[in-house]
Each structure stands twice: as structure tokens, then as C-alpha cells.
Amino acid sequence: MTMIGTMLHRATQLGLATAALLAMGVGMAQAQLAAPxxxxxxxxxxxxxxxxxxxxxxxxxxxxxxxxxxKGLDIDYCRAIAAAVLGDPEKVKYVPTTAAARFTVLQSxxxxxxxxxxxxxxxxxxxxxLDEVAVNFYAGQGFLVRKALGVxxxxxxxxxxxxxxxxxxxxxxxxxxxxxxxxxxxxLLFDKPDEAVAAMEAGRCDGYTDxxxxxxxxxxxxxxxxxxxxxxxxxxxxxxGIHARSGDPRWQKILFWVDTMLxxxxxxxxxxxxxxxxxxxxxxxxxxxxxxxxxFGKQLGLDNEWSYRxxxxxxxxxxxxxxxxxxxxxDLPRGLNNLWNKGGMHYTLPLR
Amino acid sequence: MxxxxxxxxLQALALIGAGAVLAFFAVNAVGNLAARGMVLDYGFLWQxxxxxxxxxxxxxxxxxxxxxxxxxxGVNTAFASVxxxxxxxxxxxxxxxxxxxxNLLAGGVARVLVEVIRNTPQLTQVVFFYLAVLxxxxxxxxxxxxxxxxxxxxxxxxxxxPTDGPWDTIALATLGVVLVAAVLWRRLGMMVPRLFVLPxxxxxxxxxAGWTAGWDVPVLKGFNFVGGVRLPPEVVALVLGISIxxxxxxxxxxxxxxxxVHRGQGEAARSLGLTGGQTMFLVxxxxxxxxxxxxxxxxxxxxxxxxxxxxxxxxPEILQIFARTVLNQSGRAIEVMTLVLGVFLAVxxxxxxxxxxxxxxxxxxxx
Numbered sequence: 001m002t003m004i005g006t007m008l009h010r011a012t013q014l015g016l017a018t019a020a021l022l023a024m025g026v027g028m029a030q031a032q033l034a035a036p037x038x039x040x041x042x043x044x045x046x047x048x049x050x051x052x053x054x055x056x057x058x059x060x061x062x063x064x065x066x067x068x069x070x071k072g073l074d075i076d077y078c079r080a081i082a083a084a085v086l087g088d089p090e091k092v093k094y095v096p097t098t099a100a101a102r103f104t105v106l107q108s109x110x111x112x113x114x115x116x117x118x119x120x121x122x123x124x125x126x127x128x129x130l131d132e133v134a135v136n137f138y139a140g141q142g143f144l145v146r147k148a149l150g151v152x153x154x155x156x157x158x159x160x161x162x163x164x165x166x167x168x169x170x171x172x173x174x175x176x177x178x179x180x181x182x183x184x185x186x187x188l189l190f191d192k193p194d195e196a197v198a199a200m201e202a203g204r205c206d207g208y209t210d211x212x213x214x215x216x217x218x219x220x221x222x223x224x225x226x227x228x229x230x231x232x233x234x235x236x237x238x239x240x241g242i243h244a245r246s247g248d249p250r251w252q253k254i255l256f257w258v259d260t261m262l263x264x265x266x267x268x269x270x271x272x273x274x275x276x277x278x279x280x281x282x283x284x285x286x287x288x289x290x291x292x293x294x295x296f297g298k299q300l301g302l303d304n305e306w307s308y309r310x311x312x313x314x315x316x317x318x319x320x321x322x323x324x325x326x327x328x329x330x331d332l333p334r335g336l337n338n339l340w341n342k343g344g345m346h347y348t349l350p351l352r
Numbered sequence: 353m354x355x356x357x358x359x360x361x362l363q364a365l366a367l368i369g370a371g372a373v374l375a376f377f378a379v380n381a382v383g384n385l386a387a388r389g390m391v392l393d394y395g396f397l398w399q400x401x402x403x404x405x406x407x408x409x410x411x412x413x414x415x416x417x418x419x420x421x422x423x424x425x426g427v428n429t430a431f432a433s434v435x436x437x438x439x440x441x442x443x444x445x446x447x448x449x450x451x452x453x454x455n456l457l458a459g460g461v462a463r464v465l466v467e468v469i470r471n472t473p474q475l476t477q478v479v480f481f482y483l484a485v486l487x488x489x490x491x492x493x494x495x496x497x498x499x500x501x502x503x504x505x506x507x508x509x510x511x512x513x514p515t516d517g518p519w520d521t522i523a524l525a526t527l528g529v530v531l532v533a534a535v536l537w538r539r540l541g542m543m544v545p546r547l548f549v550l551p552x553x554x555x556x557x558x559x560x561a562g563w564t565a566g567w568d569v570p571v572l573k574g575f576n577f578v579g580g581v582r583l584p585p586e587v588v589a590l591v592l593g594i595s596i597x598x599x600x601x602x603x604x605x606x607x608x609x610x611x612x613v614h615r616g617q618g619e620a621a622r623s624l625g626l627t628g629g630q631t632m633f634l635v636x637x638x639x640x641x642x643x644x645x646x647x648x649x650x651x652x653x654x655x656x657x658x659x660x661x662x663x664x665x666x667x668p669e670i671l672q673i674f675a676r677t678v679l680n681q682s683g684r685a686i687e688v689m690t691l692v693l694g695v696f697l698a699v700x701x702x703x704x705x706x707x708x709x710x711x712x713x714x715x716x717x718x719x
Contacts, residue, residue: 100676104685107388128683129388149575159574161406161507166663166672167680171403175414178404186576187404188586188666189677195479195664202486203506204585206575246388 037301038250040112041085049091052078053111056096056192058210059217060324060332061117061137061240070094073213074115076320077136077242077259080310081113084258084302089313098191100167103128106245113255114243117211119169124243133252134259135241136317137213138336138345140234141173144200144215145207147229154183154233160206161186163196170209173236193218211238216330254300261307263348264289265316267339272315275308288351296351317346381686394691396682397422403677405668407584418678425673426695432590432659432669437652439595444602449632451607462603469600475661478593482665485585485592492575501569503577508584510570510577519565526557586667594658602651609643610636642714649707653700670695 037045044050054062054074062072079089095111106114107129117139118124120132143162145151151160154177164170166189178185188205190196200208201223210218215230222228242259244252265271268286270278278290287293290308297304314320318339325332338344382392397419405412405424409431412424450462469477486506490496495505503510514520530550537546570580613636621631663672670692679688 100680103680103683107685123681123683127390129385129390157575159576159578161576163666166676171677172681175403179414186406188406189668189672190666191663191672191676195482195666198483199486199666202483203491204486 034248034250035301036250036299037085037254038248040245040248040251041254041301044085044112048086049093050078050082050086050113051093051095051111052081053095053097053102053105053114053116054078055116056098058117058193058214059220060213060330061217062094062096063217071324073137073320073324074117076314076323077115077262078113080262080314081255081258083309083313084261084306085254087305087309089309098167099165100191103130103243106130106243109245112244112251115241117214117240118243119211119238120241120243121169129246130243131246131252133242133244133255135239135345136259137240139211139213139238139240141170141209141236141238142212142215142234143207143209143231144219144228145231147227149206151206151231154231154235155181157185157206158183159186161188161204163188163190163200163205163208165190165193165196165210169236169238174209177235197222211240213240213325213332216325216332220330250301254302257296257300258307258310260348260351261289261310262314262320263317263339263346264351265311266318267341267348270311270316272311272313272319275311279308285351294351385686392686393684394687396684396687399682401678401681403681405673406666407586407668418682421673421678422670422691422695425668425670428667428673429656429659429669430699432587432594432662432667433656435587435591436594436598436655436659439591440598440602440651440655441648443595443599444606447599447603448606448610451603452610466600466603469597470604474593474597474658475664477597478590478661479664481593481596482586482589485589489585492572495572495577501567503570503572506585507576508582509588510580510582512567512569513579513581514562514565515568516566519561522561522564523558526554526561530554530557584667586662586665589665590659590662590667594655594661598651598655598658601654602648605647605651606640606644608647609640612643613639642711642716645707645711645714649704649711652703652707656700656703657696 054070054072057063058072060072062070062074065071075094078092078094082092083089095105097105097111097114097116102114102116102118103124105111113133114130115136117137120135124130125132143154143157145157145160149160151157162174162185164174164187171187171189174185174187177183186205188196188199190199193210196208197218199205208215208218212230212234219225219228219230242255244255264285265275268283268289270286270289275290278286279292281287281290284293288296290311291297291304291306295304297306300306315323321334321337323329325334325337334342334344336345338346340347385392398417400414401416401418401421402414403421404414405421405428407428408424409427410424412420416424447462447466450458451466453459489504489506492505492507495503495510497503501512530553533540533553534546534550542549568579570577570582572578617639618631618636621635622628626634659667659669660671662669663676666672674688675692679685682688
């Protein structure tokens, strides 16, 4: 090895060592061994605020109302996590992320958790250095089309042009759908929903495609919502949920069990209104759920009131759903998003 | 130590410092990637892309690779850049001449236009033109028909496409001959002005090419016209948005350049009996070019970079296809961004080198 080669080698080693030290400094390297609640939760507690990555603006999941206040199913999840970890649902910094940038923002550590109607998929799991923690909404890709077109199912869209948001699973699904059915559907890719919807309303494309949950929200923002319809058919499975960085399993356990507690709350009838009375329930599952018995909170590295606070802050899963997608909101039937014993898909692990 | 040595020493130190900072970032990135179980790997370029590119000038199928997508998107970027550079230069010239015309109305209009255009955000203008273009054009089923062969509607301009036949060879040969002749006209010893001959040759050649070709005429079928070629409104809006914006800056640079030419030049030309137009195009503008090329280079480089605004209005250029779709699907943020930056850097350095070569040719050797 030449001298320059040796020097380069040394420099690389030194650089790697420095990088490793830096990484340890932010608590990455010792993650496997960390005591509860793990480095991410420690950092959040020290900071006093949860950095929650959300959508830039989709009614139902995350959007700002006229007063600039964030609202939506994903927002309520952020609030529940902040209530569990920090004791206050208001201690959340919402970081709006575009479809294209969301995973990079999470990888870089700018946010602690990504709850942004994002589909959990194979390649996101294996290639992005991220882990899928839980599904908080079962959606599928659907189409919003002009009623005047007289289209009744997705296969009728042969030759149509559809406006799509770039950087999501949506464009791939359309390509796969076209490939498997032989239908030729043109796409027009936009950065943000606003321009896509404006182009669609101007007639540049025949429809808009997105997750079924988002479509209902999007339709409500159109100039004349009644001119448009959501096709009943879905062309894909889109389990939307919570993404966290790999390397801190303790933090992922907290996220997973907050989700479980919200859903269990619905299963056992614990609501935002009655969570205080439930502390005197006779059901041992309920008592564990509201933190009167057992030491579940302590096992996660939190206090025992964590799940009580989460439900007190935002209600159980059913209440959250009704608030944003129920008959008084976007009026989207619960379908797969009901509990397992009511014909849905939400089946929680037992509190034991 | 001479001051020259000192200067070199400082330069070397600055270089080492910059290199060290870059190396630190690189090592840091690799280390952090490794800590997250990721590696720097460009192998994804050979993976199947799987998505459609709605507007492409060269062949594209979803079964092609990510690497191929970079090429297709690059061609789209180049296409928009060339159109924008041509249109922005022409518009800039018109605005500058209006401003210098001495006519109160023309000068005032040009002045207001320049101020309005260059003092509003470019992205806003691009989106504005897009929505304006879409608002003006009729819907699909009420297309403006041009003789039943070309159609204009909100989806774009549909024109017949030449299909088989030797048309492409003839068209390319004509273009080649005309270009070579235009450049070498004087050296070929031609006495007739080239402007009289070459356009006629060009039209005749293209007409012959069109006559030999078969034509694929667009026909309305289902949702869309089938057949022919389509110029989508995204291209029109992007080219208009960028060209008009940049033309304001080019006009000002050109005005400065023209005013930088000594007054005596124009006065001498007029006293020799040249008309106003001849004075401008034969005497003043050629000399103004010398002052114009450096600022013009910056504007052209800006145009190439500005084509990335197409991502906002669904024009599939490099940023949209690569830094959005491919980045998201492959998850290779650092690899994709380095590639995109590298492509723009390479193209802009090339354009910059060409413009500098032109500048050297124009420069007066005596001064």
C-alpha cells in the first residue's frame, strides 16, 4: 500500500470513528441496549415537545382550520402520543411534510414519528431504514371522477387521464392496475394536491386518485362537490399508519401500544367522557387500560397514567374516527376501519 | 515570500479547508447511513421503474429502468430549456427595443411590463399561466378543430404525426444542409444574401418530407384523442411562464448593452445614410453583443434551472420524475439528489463553457 493509500485508509477509519461517535452522541448506536423509554422518548422529554410529521393538508387526516389549528385523525394520534409521553396533548410541533420528502425528514431525525396517511409497504420497510409500527387507517386507492363522465367502475377509465400526487404508491398502483387489466390510464403528476385539484376542476384530467379516506376529504373542498363522485371500486390495499426510524425499538413499543390503547378503549367502551368513572370499573382489562392496575406504563418507561391521558385527550379510536370521518364530518362508512368484532380489521393485542 | 506565493498559499489553504468540510459531510453521511442499516448504492438505477411518464419525446415504457427515466426526463428538461431560451431571447429583444424606441407608448408599456414581471415570484407566474391556459382552452368534447386534422382543447394541441416513409431522412438532410450553408455562406463564395435562399430551401425540403410521409391524424375516441402527437398545456404554460419572466431580465441586460455602445457609432451610421433599423441591427446590436453575452449567460443558466418549476404543474422534468417519484419509490435520497445536482451542474457548466467561447470570439483583440 502506498503512503497516500495508507493515509487515506487512516483518514477513512478516523472519519468513520468520528461519525460513529457522533451517532452515539445522538443516541443511535446504543439503541438495542437502551433502557425504557429509549433514546427517542428521552430526547422528546428533554425537549418538552413531540415533533410529529403530518400531511400538508388533507381533510380527515391532517389540515389546518380557519384559525390555523391542526385537525384530523393523524393529528389526534400525535396528540395522544404527546399526552402519553409528555403529559400534555398540546406539546406537539406539527411538521407538514410533502409525499416526496416525508421519509427523508423522518430518516434525518427532524421528526420523531411520521403519521401522515402513509402506506406501509415492503420496500419502505426494507430500504428506507424505517419500521412500520401500526396501521391506523385501512384505505385503498380510489378515484374521484366527474359524474358527467358516466363512469361506474375503474375499468371504465380506459383512455382517461387522472391527476395524481407524485411520490406516493398511487402512481405505481395505476401502472400495475393498467398492466394487469390491460386498461390504459394516463397520469398527470403534481407536487401538491392543490394544483392537481385545480387542474382537474379545469378539465385537464378526468379525475383524481388518492386513498379512499383522502378522496372523501378532497371532494368536500371542491367548488361543486355534487358534480363529482368517488368510484366504489378500490384498486389497491393502502394500510396507512405510523412510521418510525429503525434503531429505537423502545420508542416503537410506545407508539404501538398507544395505538392499541386507543383501539382497546373503543373495544371496552372507555371514552373521553367516561374515562374517569372507568377507574372504578370491575373489568380487569379496563383497570389495566386506565392504569389503575398493573404497571404497563412503567414497563414502557412512562408513568402508569399514560394511556388514561391519551384517551382523556382525544377519546378512543371510534371517537377519533367519528370526529373526522363520521356522519357529521366527511361521512365515510367505517368499513374495514371498524373493530374486528364489528366486521372491521382493527384487532388489538390483549392487555396482559 | 512574494505576494504571489502568499496568494497561492492562501488559495491552497482555502482548497484544503473546503475539501475537509466536504469530506466531513461525506463521511458523516456514510456513517449515519450505516447506523440506520443503509448503504450508498447506485444499483437501483438498473431496477424496473414501473411508473408512466405522461409526456416523453423519446420512447418510454413503465418496464424501463430508473436510469432510463433519468434520460427521458433529461430530454424533457432540455426540450423545455431550448424553447424557453429561444422565446425569452426574442421577447427580451422586443422589450428592450420597445423601451429604447423613444416612442412614449411603447417605452411606457415595456417599462411597466418589465417591472411587473420581474417583481413577482416566478413560481406564482408559472402556476398562473398554467391555470390561465387551462381556463381559456375548451373542454375535450368542444375541441377547436383546425380543418379536422388538428385539435386544440384543454388537454393540449393535437396535430397529425408523420409516420412511415423516408420523411425523417429528408427532413434531417434538409436541416443539416441549411445549417451548414448558413454558417459557411461567405466561405462558399455565395453572392446572393443567404436570407433569400435558405428559407426557401428549408420550406421546399420540409414540404417534400411531408409529402412522402404517411400522416396519423388524431381522432376522438372515448376520453381522449388517439393518434397524432400532442403538445400538452403543461409545456405551453411552463415555457410561457419561464420565458416571460426571464425576458424581463434579458431586456434590461440588452438595454444596458445597447446603451453601452458609444453614441457616435449610431450617429456615424445614420450620417452614412443607414435607416434606423439598419443602424440597430447592423451597427449597434453586433457591438452590444460583446457587453450582452456575460449577463445573458447567467440568464440562460437560470432558465435551465428554472425548468424544475415544471414539477409544480405536472411537467415531467428531471426534478419531478427523479427527485420526486424515483426518490420516493427507491428511498435513495442521497443518491438521487447527487445525481440530479450532478446532471444540472454538468449541463450548466457545458452551456457556460459554450457561452464563454462565444464571448471570446466576440471580444475585440485590441482592447
